[in-house]
Amino acid sequence: MDKLINRDMIVLDMEASSKDEVIEKLARIIEKQGRLIDLDEYLAQVHRREEEFPTSVGFGVSIPHGKCEAVRDAAVAFARLKNPVQWSADEKVRYVFLLAVPEKEAGNTHLQILAQLSRKIMREEFRERLENSQGIDEIASVLEM
Template sequence: MNRLIEPELVKIVNSFDSKNDCLAYMVGLLAESGCLNKPDRFLAAVKGREEIMSTGIGRGVAIPHARDLTVTALKMAVCVIHEPLDFMSVDNLPVQLVFMIAVPQDLNKEYMKILRVLAEYLRDDNNRTTLINARDEKELYNEVQHIEETMVNALTI
C-alpha cells in the first residue's frame, strides 16, 4: 500500500487569510504529490462539501475531504496553523489542525474507516496538543505517522 501521508504533505503554516486560502493551499500540496488529475475540480468538490456542512468538527480540528473521479490515490495532507483560523466549525471555535483527505471514487468503505480513526484519534486532547506543539515539520510528520499506522491497521481489518 502506498503511503497515505508523505513528508511533503505535512506542513506548519503561520496563518491563512481565509478558509478558502487554506483549502486551496492544501489541494496544491495534494496536487504536487501526484494524486489529483484535476486539482481545480477536486478543490470545487471540497468547497461544495464545505457549503453543505463545515468539516470543522470541533476542538480546533477540520477534516475537509472529497471523493472524486479525479483522485488517483488515497492521500492525506496535514496542516498545523499557528494563528487559529475561522472554519465555521460546529462548535464555532477556530481551527489549528487541518487534515485534508483526497479519496478515489471507488474507496468509500476505506474512506469511512479513515474518517472514523482520524476523528477518534483527534478527540484526545493530548494527541491534538502534541500535533499543534510540534517544533517543526519533521517532528509533526513523526507524530502523524502514529495516526497513519492506526489507519492502515483499520484498513486491513
C-alpha cells in the first residue's frame, strides 16, 4: 500500500463535524498530490456511492471510495478523527480511509486495495496501532504492514 499512500496523505486528529466534511478534506489532500483530474467529479462519485450504501465497515472504520475518470492515479488518504462522526444511521466512525481509483483500474486495483485494508482492519493489533500511534511516521509504518 506504500505507493498508494504517503505521509502527506495521513492526517491525525482531524477536526470534522460530518462525514461530508471528512470526505472533502481527504479528497483535497489527494488532489494536492496530483492524483485527481477533477476534484468536483470525484467528490460527486464518492457522495453517490455513500448515498447508495454507507461505507462504514465496523470497528469505527469507514472506507469511502470513488472509481471514475476524474482520478489520475490510485491513492489512499487516511484520517484519524479527533472525535468520531456519525457515518451511517447506526455507526460512528473515527478512522477513515478514502480511496481514489481510476475507472480503468476499477476492477483489479479497487478490489485489491479493499481486500488488503479489510484484512488489516480485522486484526485487533492493527486497530490498536491506529489508535495509539503518536505521529504520522508511526501511522505510515502501520499502514505499510
